[in-house]
Amino acid sequence: MHIGLLYSRIRRDEKLLLNELRERGHEVTKIDVRKEQFDLSEPPEAFDGLDIVVDRCLATSRSLYITRFLQSYGIPVVNSHETADICADKAKNSLALADAGVPTPNTKVAFTVESAMDIVEEFGYPCVLKPVVGSWGRLMAKIDSEAAAEAILEHKATLGNYEHKVFYIQEFVEKPGRDIRVLAVDGEPIAAMTRSSDHWLTNAAKGADAEAFELDARAKELVKQASDAVGGGLLGVDLMETGDDYTVHEVNHTVEFKALNDAVDVDVPAKVVDWLEAKVDSEKTLAEVSA
Amino acid sequence: MSDTITAEDPLSGEEIELPSDVEVGEIIDSPATGAELEVVSLDPVILEEAPELEEDWGE
Numbered sequence: 367m368h369i370g371l372l373y374s375r376i377r378r379d380e381k382l383l384l385n386e387l388r389e390r391g392h393e394v395t396k397i398d399v400r401k402e403q404f405d406l407s408e409p410p411e412a413f414d415g416l417d418i419v420v421d422r423c424l425a426t427s428r429s430l431y432i433t434r435f436l437q438s439y440g441i442p443v444v445n446s447h448e449t450a451d452i453c454a455d456k457a458k459n460s461l462a463l464a465d466a467g468v469p470t471p472n473t474k475v476a477f478t479v480e481s482a483m484d485i486v487e488e489f490g491y492p493c494v495l496k497p498v499v500g501s502w503g504r505l506m507a508k509i510d511s512e513a514a515a516e517a518i519l520e521h522k523a524t525l526g527n528y529e530h531k532v533f534y535i536q537e538f539v540e541k542p543g544r545d546i547r548v549l550a551v552d553g554e555p556i557a558a559m560t561r562s563s564d565h566w567l568t569n570a571a572k573g574a575d576a577e578a579f580e581l582d583a584r585a586k587e588l589v590k591q592a593s594d595a596v597g598g599g600l601l602g603v604d605l606m607e608t609g610d611d612y613t614v615h616e617v618n619h620t621v622e623f624k625a626l627n628d629a630v631d632v633d634v635p636a637k638v639v640d641w642l643e644a645k646v647d648s649e650k651t652l653a654e655v656s657a
Numbered sequence: 658m659s660d661t662i663t664a665e666d667p668l669s670g671e672e673i674e675l676p677s678d679v680e681v682g683e684i685i686d687s688p689a690t691g692a693e694l695e696v697v698s699l700d701p702v703i704l705e706e707a708p709e710l711e712e713d714w715g716e
Contacts, residue, residue, distance in 0.1 A: 375695065375707065376683040384680070398682055426713040501715020602716060618716045 367646045368393040370412070370419040370441075372432060374400060378624040380422050386635040390643075399428050409439040417646045419443045420600075422620060426454045426499055429620060442649050444642070445599035445619045452596045453619035456498045456534050459596070462617075466595035468588060469613045471606075472537040479519045482533035486515045492538040495519075499529055501618070502571035508538065539613060541606040544568055546579055548603045549623050549634060551641040553593035555581055557632040559625070570622070576629040585612055592617050600638060664702040668692050675702065 369392055373380055376396075387394050397412045397419075404410065413419070419436055421443055423429040433447035445453075452458045463470040472489070476482045486493055486509060495507040495518060509515045522530040544562040547570070548555050558581050561574035568574045581589070589603045592614045602621030605612040627634040661674040671689040675696075679685065683696045684707050693707035 373682055376680060381680075381683065396680075396682060424714040425711055426715065499713055504712075504715075620716045622716050 367417040367643065368395070368415055369642065369646075370395045370397050370416040371422055372397050372399055372419060372429075373422045374398070374424045374428065377622070379622045382624065382627060382635040383420070383422075383638060386639045390639060392639075399423055399425075399432060404432065404435045406438075409436070409441060413439070413441055416441060418642060418649070420642070421445060421450070424620070426450075430454060442645075444645070445601070446597055449597035449599045449601075450619045453601070453617050454499060456496055456616065457532065459616055460534075462595045463592060463614055466591055468591045468595055469608075469611060471539050471613055471615055474535050476533045476535070477531060479523050479533075482519050482535060483515060485533070485535045486519075487512075489535065489537050494536045494538050495522075496534050496536060497530060498532050498534050503567040503569035506567060508566050536615075538566075539606050539608065539615070541568075541608075544574075544607075545615070546581075546585070546605045546607070546612075547626060548581065548585070548589050548605065549621060549626055549638075550589050550593050550601050550603055551638070552598045553590035555586060555589055556637040556641075557626055557630040557634055558585075559629040561625075570625040576625045578630040588612055588614055600641070662702055664704050666690060666692075666694065667704050667706060668694075 369387060371394060373396060384394060395412060402410045419441055421429055421433055429450050433443050433450050436443040437447050452462045457475050460470055460473045474485045476485055492508050492510045495509055497505045507518050544560045545568045546558055546560055548558040558579040559576045560579045561568040561570055561576055563574040570576060592603045593601055596617045602618035604616045605614050623634045660677055662677050663672050663674055666673045666687050666689045669689045673687055673689050675685055679696050681696055681699055684693050687694050694704040695707040697703050697705050
């Protein structure tokens with residue numbers, strides 16, 4: 367197949383994917399999104415002859431627009447614009463999970479400091495304030511007191527761009543010092559790991575320790591439901607253990623997998639490429655049937 | 658074939674060694690300064706300071 371890889375920087379995740387694709391003899395076109403211009407009707411030359419495009423843009427804003435352009439051109443893209451749109455925004459992410467009946471932490475959104483303070487007081491301390499757009503545990507606040515809540519909300523309202531005036535407040539989940547990251551393709555888990563830390567944030571980007579994790583039937587069921595809720599694709603589903611069940615706090619659409627690949631015995635990039643090959647085959651079959 | 662290639666660190670001017678399989682767009686940590694550098698071309702190998710992290714970057 368001829369695959370396009372949209373990127374802003376080649377990290378170890380992209381390198382793993384590129385190496386696997388090339389080793390299998392697939393033609394790969396790397397597309398640096400910083401250099402492209404997107405016309406309303408004609409795709410840029412770099413996209414000629416591609417069977418599928420994999421979006422590995424680091425910048426959410428770019429990812430959202432480019433996936434939309436590609437769909438308009440009729441070029442298959444992983445993940446879809448609809449999936450990216452839901453996953454890029456924590457409020458939309460939470461809504462999609464709740465709409466699908468997937469257990470997710472109790473969350474409320476407000477647009478003024480006063481309304482946000484009311485939510486904080488209702489949830490009690492600690493509770494968590496997150497930016498609606500952002501990753502890697504950045505700008506997350508665990509609020510332990512009224513004074514802290516007042517200060518953080520005022521800072522966000524005064525110093526932040528308009529997105530920071532969307533106050534996304536979540537109950538604090540007493541997880542057992544770890545959360546679970548599952549890499550899944552259309553809801554089928556490829557591999558899973560726990561991310562453990564003494565810090566309340568357990569993102570790999572924050573230096574959490576990664577360890578392979580065996581999913582039970584319930585976790586697999588929730589991964590499938592969460593994936594379906596956001597439109598499927600190549601996703602990172604994040605769960606927390608709540609004692610007798612799990613809660614799904616987020617689904618990521620340009621998922622990183624280097625830490626997972628290091629932690630598990632599964633060849634993660636190989637599984638991802640298996641899925642891409644199958645996807646391209648089914649797209650071609652569909653095209654032939656409808657021709 | 659050598660496992661490493663050399664290039665100039667744009668921040669310090671020092672010659673630094675890189676893995677020979679680097680590719681355009683790849684981000685490497687400079688052994689000289691620790692700064693993130695981007696490979697912008699391969700023949701010759703030219704490095705530039707990597708773009709600053711943006712607020713909407715992530716997964």
